[in-house]
Amino acid sequence: MRFDLSTFQFVDSARAPDALAVVAADRSLTWAQLRDEAVAWAGQAREHGAAPDVPVAIYGHKEASFFVAMVGALLIGAPFVPVDTIYPPERLRRIVEIVRAAAVYDAAAQGFEPGDGAELAERGLAYVMFTSGSTGDPKGVQIGRESVGLLGDWMLGSFGLGDAPVFMNQAPFSFDLSMYEVFATLAAGGTCVLNSREQIGAAATWMARLADNGISVWVSTPSFAHQQLANRDFSPATLPTLRTFLFCGEPLPAALAKKLRQRFPDAVILNTYGPTEATVATTWIEITDAVLAAHDPLPVGYAKPDCELRVQDGEICIVGEHVMRGYLNRPDLNEAKLFVTEDGRRGFRTGDLGQMEADGLLFCRGRMDDQIKLNGYRIELAEIDEALHGLPGVQGGACAVLRRPDGTAVRLIGFVAGGATGEADARFLQPDALSGWKDRLALRLPPYMVPSELVACPALPMSNNHKIDRKKLLDIYAAIPA
Numbered sequence: 001m002r003f004d005l006s007t008f009q010f011v012d013s014a015r016a017p018d019a020l021a022v023v024a025a026d027r028s029l030t031w032a033q034l035r036d037e038a039v040a041w042a043g044q045a046r047e048h049g050a051a052p053d054v055p056v057a058i059y060g061h062k063e064a065s066f067f068v069a070m071v072g073a074l075l076i077g078a079p080f081v082p083v084d085t086i087y088p089p090e091r092l093r094r095i096v097e098i099v100r101a102a103a104v105y106d107a108a109a110q111g112f113e114p115g116d117g118a119e120l121a122e123r124g125l126a127y128v129m130f131t132s133g134s135t136g137d138p139k140g141v142q143i144g145r146e147s148v149g150l151l152g153d154w155m156l157g158s159f160g161l162g163d164a165p166v167f168m169n170q171a172p173f174s175f176d177l178s179m180y181e182v183f184a185t186l187a188a189g190g191t192c193v194l195n196s197r198e199q200i201g202a203a204a205t206w207m208a209r210l211a212d213n214g215i216s217v218w219v220s221t222p223s224f225a226h227q228q229l230a231n232r233d234f235s236p237a238t239l240p241t242l243r244t245f246l247f248c249g250e251p252l253p254a255a256l257a258k259k260l261r262q263r264f265p266d267a268v269i270l271n272t273y274g275p276t277e278a279t280v281a282t283t284w285i286e287i288t289d290a291v292l293a294a295h296d297p298l299p300v301g302y303a304k305p306d307c308e309l310r311v312q313d314g315e316i317c318i319v320g321e322h323v324m325r326g327y328l329n330r331p332d333l334n335e336a337k338l339f340v341t342e343d344g345r346r347g348f349r350t351g352d353l354g355q356m357e358a359d360g361l362l363f364c365r366g367r368m369d370d371q372i373k374l375n376g377y378r379i380e381l382a383e384i385d386e387a388l389h390g391l392p393g394v395q396g397g398a399c400a401v402l403r404r405p406d407g408t409a410v411r412l413i414g415f416v417a418g419g420a421t422g423e424a425d426a427r428f429l430q431p432d433a434l435s436g437w438k439d440r441l442a443l444r445l446p447p448y449m450v451p452s453e454l455v456a457c458p459a460l461p462m463s464n465n466h467k468i469d470r471k472k473l474l475d476i477y478a479a480i481p482a
């Protein structure tokens, strides 16, 4: 059985209905069970106000019911809004308010909480994915049903995943990387093995779990795969069915690709690139030994079918039907980031610096703005600035990023002005000053956005155009006496 991404219906029902569709952290579902539960969920969701074009939020972490709810929402045309529990309740509340969800489905409790539910202006969306926003609020990326159909076609047509692939899923469903596994599992009639943070944390048993389920496609950020290299069971001996590494979300370091080629010589490594705003990914390339010999840094690949790439004034722009239908209720951002081509197609200005070779091979050369990736998570620094500014008694807040020599972000440092110290020199906050600042920030930010240290300074350094001077923040940090 499989789920067709043009009709959004289960099809081929007679074919292997007992094959596994979802192996979740809590329980497993065959394809027949997934279909029956999704149909039943759709009925319940309707009773709670979900309807075509009326969104429903799904809150949870790697439960089978989370997957069921996404499919149920697709069945009835209600755009789903996936929110992992890595987001604090305050952020969930804000997202539900912004999107005006009919209800929040709690996947662990398998129950619905009512929302104020309203039809979206955009019709025929598959999902709305919230990502870090520079105003202090997350921003909703609206992805149409046509776009996920194209994603499925591309993956099945170009990635060589084989029949009934078994996907290793670990990225939270609130990170669009995970939509790779969701939609390819559905389109191919495959299996999605969901791994919770707790399961991944228990490294020895976790690899055995992946082996028992015969995973064939590893989907993650490069950072996540890098962390696994320390585990000796992360090897073909333990994972003999693993054939493909599918990477996206941040630069793939050549050194990591080389180590993976050594450890998994028979596996295919795919580097893919693209923002959430263009439905998971837009370019791809197989990282062969020849590519490794020719390039460091590695290219992000060639445009996927039905997509046009342009590098305009150094910025990567993406044109195609897989470009989002805009940020929800953000005409200002849509005006700045979206455009329509001469032949009427949707285009998106990514904010990524790029370079394209004559044959269309694309290289990504970093960002034009204050958006960063930390361990694969997408972060707008201004959103953290806002949260720091909201701490009691401070007159200004900003953050800066510590990076390795190769440019990889490793840590966030927070800075506050007019904090409790009032001294002329910058210094780390004493334990009693602004006590509980991490807990306060964690009420509105996910843990990966909470800085690891806080520095108080008399005033925040500004650049000539009255923006926070993040480079000078790093100078302040470096000058703090040990």
Ligand code: AMP
Pocket: 131, 176, 177, 247, 248, 249, 250, 251, 252, 271, 272, 273, 274, 275, 276, 277, 280, 300, 350, 352, 364, 366, 367, 373, 377, 378
């Ligand atoms: P997200 O929306 O979380 O997928 O983040 C998208 C951003 O991550 C892109 O705009 C790039 O800045 C970066 N990115 C994604 N994939 C890659 C890649 N393969 N290489 C370099 N940067 C990437």
